[in-house]
Every structure is written in structure tokens, then in C-alpha cells.
Amino acid sequence: MRVINLYYFYGKTRYFTSSVTDLLHFRLRLNLWIQYRLMHKSVSHRREAGVGVRVEGVTRRFDNGVVAVDCLDLDVGAGEFLAILGPSGCGKSTLLRLVARLDEPQKGVIYMAESQHSAADRHGLGRRAEIAFVFQDAHLLPWRSVLDNAALPLELIGMKRSQRREAARMALEQVGLGDALNRYPNELSGGMRMRVSLARAVVTEPKLLLMDEPFAALDEITRQHLDEQLRELWTRLGMTVLFVTHSTTEAVFLAERAIVMTPRPGKIIEDMEIDLPEKRTSGIRATAQFAAETRAIYEALERGET
Amino acid sequence: MSEKKAGFIEQVLPPIIVLIVVAVLLEVYVRWRHVPIYLLPAPSAVLASLRNDGGELYPALGWTAAAALIGFAGSALLGILIATALSASRLVRRAIYPYTLFFQTVPIVAIAPLLVFWLEAGLTSVTVCALIVSIFPVIANTLVGLRSTEPALVDLFRLYGATPLAQSSKLRLPAALPSIFTGLRIAAGLSVIGTVVAEFLVGQLGDRAGLGIRIVSSIKYGHTDRVFAAVLLASLLGLAMFAAVNVAAYFTLRRWHASEKE
Numbered sequence: 001m002r003v004i005n006l007y008y009f010y011g012k013t014r015y016f017t018s019s020v021t022d023l024l025h026f027r028l029r030l031n032l033w034i035q036y037r038l039m040h041k042s043v044s045h046r047r048e049a050g051v052g053v054r055v056e057g058v059t060r061r062f063d064n065g066v067v068a069v070d071c072l073d074l075d076v077g078a079g080e081f082l083a084i085l086g087p088s089g090c091g092k093s094t095l096l097r098l099v100a101r102l103d104e105p106q107k108g109v110i111y112m113a114e115s116q117h118s119a120a121d122r123h124g125l126g127r128r129a130e131i132a133f134v135f136q137d138a139h140l141l142p143w144r145s146v147l148d149n150a151a152l153p154l155e156l157i158g159m160k161r162s163q164r165r166e167a168a169r170m171a172l173e174q175v176g177l178g179d180a181l182n183r184y185p186n187e188l189s190g191g192m193r194m195r196v197s198l199a200r201a202v203v204t205e206p207k208l209l210l211m212d213e214p215f216a217a218l219d220e221i222t223r224q225h226l227d228e229q230l231r232e233l234w235t236r237l238g239m240t241v242l243f244v245t246h247s248t249t250e251a252v253f254l255a256e257r258a259i260v261m262t263p264r265p266g267k268i269i270e271d272m273e274i275d276l277p278e279k280r281t282s283g284i285r286a287t288a289q290f291a292a293e294t295r296a297i298y299e300a301l302e303r304g305e306t
Numbered sequence: 307m308s309e310k311k312a313g314f315i316e317q318v319l320p321p322i323i324v325l326i327v328v329a330v331l332l333e334v335y336v337r338w339r340h341v342p343i344y345l346l347p348a349p350s351a352v353l354a355s356l357r358n359d360g361g362e363l364y365p366a367l368g369w370t371a372a373a374a375l376i377g378f379a380g381s382a383l384l385g386i387l388i389a390t391a392l393s394a395s396r397l398v399r400r401a402i403y404p405y406t407l408f409f410q411t412v413p414i415v416a417i418a419p420l421l422v423f424w425l426e427a428g429l430t431s432v433t434v435c436a437l438i439v440s441i442f443p444v445i446a447n448t449l450v451g452l453r454s455t456e457p458a459l460v461d462l463f464r465l466y467g468a469t470p471l472a473q474s475s476k477l478r479l480p481a482a483l484p485s486i487f488t489g490l491r492i493a494a495g496l497s498v499i500g501t502v503v504a505e506f507l508v509g510q511l512g513d514r515a516g517l518g519i520r521i522v523s524s525i526k527y528g529h530t531d532r533v534f535a536a537v538l539l540a541s542l543l544g545l546a547m548f549a550a551v552n553v554a555a556y557f558t559l560r561r562w563h564a565s566e567k568e
Contacts (some may be wrong), residue, residue, distance in 0.1 A: 097461075102461050102464060131465065132465075133465055135458045135461075135462075137458070139456060139458045139462065141476075141477070141481075142563065143480045143561070144564040145564045152466075152476075153466045155476075156463065156466035156467070156468045156472060156476075157466055157467065165360075182563050184562050185562070186562055280383070
């Protein structure tokens with residue numbers, strides 16, 4: 001920033017200088033320009049796939065007087081997978097909406113660590129695409145094919161048709177739907193629809209993925225498959241994930257860290273690391289360590305009830 | 307294949323049987339009781355009129371169809387436009403929507419002579435009348451469709467910073483299509499009624515006389531069989547327009563909407 005200011009200053013004074021100093025200034029400007037380019041280059045080398053989120057003293061009170069979230073503090077590291085648990089009405093969904101800027105808190109601030117180069121910026125687009133949201137239901141546009149559904153976010157931020165279709169095709173292949181591109185949502189099973197929703201979320205290469213009980217409406221087998229797919233996707237892409245769920249086993253399987261919230265007013269009562277190996281396959285659900293972690297979250301949930 | 311055929315016959319056969327039975331009963335009754343033709347023409351007399359008075363009736367059908375189609379197209383375009391404007395702002399909706407009810411409640415028989423008076427007797431006054439009669443269902447249904455967009459999808463569009471224009475064209479309008487077609491189905495029939503009512507009051511127009519004008523003159527001369535023939539043609543016109551909207555709805559919605567899935 002300092003460098004850019006200098007640049008501006010020298011540009012302004014140019015009118016009052018002789019031809020000799022003109023030449024001098026030209027060299028100076030050239031130097032500044034090179035410095036500027038170098039600085040940006042070093043930033044892009046430090047680029048991370050995830051972004052840190054910091055929630056400070058956030059309170060959200062609804063018009064009917066219910067305090068959904070009360071003076072909440074939360075620090076999520078870049079690239080972390082955080083599960084958020086708690087009974088209905090404890091403000092989990094509200095918290096996600098606040099982080100996504102879909103809702104405004106009455107008090108407090110939510111920071112996202114600044115990053116110079118996002119996936120969207122590489123295409124010269126806005127920074128909003130850094131955040132993606134997956135809802136409880138797939139919420140696809142029924143009049144669009146699978147491919148055009150997955151390409152929607154890129155379309156909305158103004159990417160060209162051929163580019164966004166290519167990106168959507170790749171995202172769909174990542175969730176195993178490479179052969180369903182031209183089908184329509186009502187021709188798909190619930191699990192497939194949710195995978196399209198997931199592809200739509202990752203198509204912008206977001207740095208922060210917010211998921212609000214995404215697999216809750218699916219049957220157990222489908223849900224476990226999707227959990228495995230999501231975990232794999234996260235290991236590969238490395239974005240930060242905030243994952244709201246009611247299921248303790250889902251939280252343990254997916255997350256590196258879990259928080260448990262209580263309702264009225266919404267507060268965090270437990271914040272724990274999940275101590276399992278980085279690589280998690282379906283077999284891990286049968287291990288003793290998995291059971292122990294599940295039990296720990298379950299006990300925290302029970303504490304919150306009383 | 308055979309299953310599909312059976313379904314088609316099951317659909318088409320019952321109404322045709324009802325039509326034949328009613329026509330035969332009517333024919334028998336008229337012949338048996340010797341009902342005079344100016345009171346109640348037998349179905350055979352109506353068919354004969356369709357054949358013999360064709361030179362007068364079919365051009366009339368053409369004029370009525372043209373007026374109804376223009377009126378219908380106008381109410382479709384204007385109705386969707388007005389509903390979109392109303393859905394854009396709560397203030398505009400509160401200020402304007404009550405007045406759109408005027409189209410629904412206006413006694414068209416009373417207002418039609420005024421239209422003829424203001425716009426001169428002819429195609430313009432007739433189409434405007436058709437438009438007034440048929441626009442309200444389009445506005446009301448489109449508005450319902452536009453306002454029942456899923457909140458989560460609106461959130462999704464907000465998340466990616468979609469402009470209001472993109473929100474309308476890529477989310478609200480497509481989502482409202484099933485409701486819009488419901489409105490258009492109702493408007494299709496109403497536009498024919500509006501046209502015929504207006505024609506009633508336009509009076510004799512020489513060559514350009516629509517079905518409504520033919521009905522009035524036929525009543526005057528006691529040609530009840532021709533009245534029935536004209537009424538039949540007007541109903542068939544309404545049915546054809548209704549069917550055309552259905553076909554359009556089918557091809558637009560069949561890939562994704564439950565109402566056209568069968």
C-alpha cells in the first residue's frame with residue numbers, strides 16, 4: 001500500500017519538473033513498479049486454500065426477542081474442518097448465516113483473514129465467491145440441467161459460458177457425477193441431488209465452505225458415502241469448513257474439531273479437538289478411538305440439555 | 307405402447323360419449339315434442355347451419371379469433387410485466403395491487419359501451435375489452451409465483467452477489483412459470499368471452515363482423531340455429547386457445563415440473 005501511495009505522489013509532481021528530473025522520475029517509477037510486482041508475486045506464493053474466521057462477541061437477537069446467538073467468540077483456523085453441534089434452536093444455523101453475511105449481528109464483528117488472491121480473483125471477479133453455502137436440502141434449480149446447476153455460481157459472478165461449464169464439469173467429476181451432466185434434478189435420487197449441490201458449492205474453489213446439516217435428510221448409507229466424499233474433497237482442496245450437524249458420528253468422522261452449543265441464549269459449552277488420523281476411511285467408524293470421541297461429544301450434548 | 311394407447315382412449319373416449327349421448331337425447335326430444343326451431347334447434351339443425359351459413363360464420367370466427375388472440379397476448383405480456391413490477395417492491399405492491407382488482411370486479415357489460423365510445427367501434431375496442439377481462443388472472447397468478455420463491459435459493463443468489471435483474475430472470479421468473487401458465491389457461495378462455503361481449507355492443511360493422519355481432523343479428527331474425535352454431539364456434543375457439551396454452555406449458559415444463567410429468 002505504501003508503495004502505491006509513493007507512485008501516486010510522483011505521478012502528481014511530474015508537471016513541475018524539468019526534462020532531466022523527468023528522466024530521473026521515470027527510473028524511480030520503473031523501480032517502484034518492479035517492487036510492486038515482486039510484492040504481489042510473494043503474496044501469491046503464500047496463498048492458502050482456506051481462510052481463517054474470527055467471530056468476536058457476536059450477538060443476534062430476532063424481532064420476536066429470541067436471542068439466537070449471545071456474545072459468541074469463535075476462532076477457526078485456515079483450512080480447519082469444524083463441526084458445530086447442539087439441539088435445535090441453539091443458533092447453529094444463525095451462526096452460519098452470520099458468517100456468510102446473509103444476516104447481520106446486532107453486536108460484535110466477524111473477520112475473515114484477508115487474502116490477496118482468491119480463486120475468483122484469478123478470473124478477475126469479485127471476492128464474494130470466497131464463501132460457499134450448502135443448505136439442508138439440495139435446493140437446485142429444477143429447470144436447469146445438472147451441469148448448468150453446478151455452473152450457476154460462476155454464471156452469477158460473471159464468468160464466460162465455456163469457462164464456467166468446464167469448471168462445473170470438473171467439479172461434478174470430483175463428486176462422481178461426471179456422467180449425469182445433462183440430467184435434470186427431478187430425475188436424480190436425493191443423494192445425487194446433494195452431490196450436485198456440493199459440486200455447485202466447490203465450483204468457485206471457495207476458501208470457506210459453510211454447510212447447514214447438508215446430509216440430514218438422506219438415508220444412513222448414502223450419508224456415510226457422502227461424508228467420505230466430503231472428507232476426501234476437503235483433504236484435496238483444503239478449504240475451511242464449518243459443518244452444522246445433529247449427528248455425533250458424522251461430526252467425529254468429518255471434523256478436526258467440534259464445538260457444542262446450547263440454546264436460549266446460543267452459547268458454546270464445549271470445544272474439543274478430534275484426535276483421529278488425517279486419513280479416514282469407512283473402517284475408522286469401528287475403532288475404539290472413534291467410539292471414544294463420539295462419546296465425548298455425546299456427553300457434552302447431554303450436559304447442555306440439563 | 308399398448309398401455310399408452312389405452313391411456314389415451316381412456317382420456318378421450320368418456321367426454322366424446324357424453325357429447326354423443328347428450329346430442330342424441332336433445333335431437334330425440336326436439337323431434338318428439340316438435341319444438342319450433344326458433345325456440346330450440348335440434349343438434350342436426352345446428353350442424354346444418356354450420357354448413358349452410360359458413361360463408362357468414364367462418365369469417366366472423368376469424369375476426370373474433372384475431373381479436374381474442376391479440377387481447378390474450380396483450381394481457382399475457384402486460385400481466386406478467388405488471389406482476390413483475392408489483393413483486394419488486396412492497397410499497398408499489400401496496401399502492402397498486404388493490405387497483406388491479408378493478409380488472410376482476412369491473413362489470414364488463416357496463417364498461418364495454420364506454421370502450422366502444424372512447425376507442426371507436428372496431429378491433430381496438432374489442433381487444434381492449436378482451437384484455438381487461440382476461441388480465442387479472444395473469445397478474446394474480448404470476449404474483450403468487452414470483453413471491454413464492456424458495457428463501458434458500460434467494461440466499462444463494464445473494465451469496466454470489468446476483469443483481470436484481472439476474473435474480474428476476476434466472477430465479478423468480480422461471481420459478482413462477484407453473485403459476486404463470488395457470489393464469490394464462492384461465493385468461494385464454496376469458497379473452498374469448500371478453501371479445502364476444504364487446505362485439506355484442508359494437509353493432510353492425512359490415513364485413514368485419516365477429517361472432518358476437520352475428521349472434522345479435524341472428525337473434526334479431528329468429529335464426530336460433532345460427533346463434534347456436536356461432537356459440538359453438540366461440541366455445542371451440544376458447545377451447546383451442548386453452549389447449550394451445552396447455553401444449554406450450556407441456557413443452558416448457560415437462561423436463562422439470564410435476565404438473566406436466568404424467
